[in-house]
Amino acid sequence: VKRSKKSGRTEIYQTRAFDAARRQFGIETELRRAIDAGALELYMQPICDLATGRVTSFEALSRWTNERGQAISPVDFIPVAEEAGLIVPLGRWAINQAARTLAGWDAARGGNCGVNVAVNLSAIQLQRDNVAAVVEQALADHGLDGRRLTLELTESAIVADPDGVSVAIRALKDLGTTLAMDDFGTGYSNLAYLQRLPIDVLKIDRSFVSGMLADRDKVAIVRAILGLAQALGMQTTAEGIETPELAQTLAALGCGYGQGFLYSKPLPADQALRLLSLLNA
Ligand code: C2E
Ligand code: MG
Ligand code: MG
Ligand code: MG
Secondary structure (H helix, E strand, O other), X not given: OOOOOOOHHHHHHHHHHHHHHHHHHHHHHHHHHHHHOOOOEEEEEEEEEOOOOOEEEEEEEEEEEOOOOOEEOHHHHHHHHHHOOOHHHHHHHHHHXXXXXXXXXXXXXXXXXXXXXXXEOOHHHHHHOOHHHHHHHHHHHOOOOHHHEEEEXXXXXXXXXXXXXXXXXXXXXXXXXXXXXXXEOOOOOOOOHHHHOOOOEEEEOHHHHOOHHHOHHHHHHHHHHHHHHHHHOOEEEEOOOOOHHHHXXXXXXXXXXXXXXXXXXXXXXXXXHHHHHHHOO
16 A cells, blocks of 8 residues: 555555456456356255255355466355356356256266256346346256256345346246245345245345354244245245254254255265265165
């Protein structure tokens, strides 16, 4: 940080803003190259039936290792992709890669491998791309039934463009896909959309789940979400389950499914298939 005697504060601010812009531009350029080169990977994290422990699906999570071998978190590169307009090609890649992976698993198992795959959709991707057409093409290319795919969206998508998103969601439902509301309870949306939109699953955000056993307020929030889901006929998946006690408590409260390090971290696709063979043997 440079300091000038005349206008120290402004210059510090400008230097920082410039650094941030340069850093972001660096990430952007490299991310663009990585997408073009097919250098992103799609990791898979199991989602389990809390009552039986069986794997019912996997969430597909993007992973990026940059040119210097550093792993960049999607928490950092997804927002850059959104700002730079790269979320459309990245999102298309994720949908296609998820379908390719699932078809590969079916082939390895000599038939339907018995799970579905959930892909995250960004609010901006939903606004800018025809996601249903992309999904339809990916299903056709890989010979998959729409019921094998789940799409996860966030409340921010609904806030950004309620009418547009409702059209997109209906088109996705017409393909037979499952729709999940991700990070439920952390967005700034009113709840009326739950009545209007054909949402199948509420995913309870990790911030309510982790530490829940020692926090009555979190338990109250989780109970309320489970009650709401049950009343509206929706399934529930709890994120961030790291201990057997949490899995048991959530099952006892009526949560159907769970995801978290207790079961597995996100894994490369070949390892995920091996885990599936073990857990669903
Ligand atoms: P998300 O969709 O809510 O995904 C769940 C995140 O929680 C993942 O982080 C996962 O690794 C993490 N997680 C799962 N179980 C546990 C646990 O027991 N403990 C802890 N501490 N964490 C757990 P990840 O992979 O870093 O992804 C972060 C977010 O980035 C995702 O949150 C999603 O919003 C976004 N994201 C990742 N891949 C994509 C993508 O392909 N497209 C879009 N649009 N967003 C993506
Ligand atoms: Mg998700
Ligand atoms: Mg989530
Ligand atoms: Mg989350």
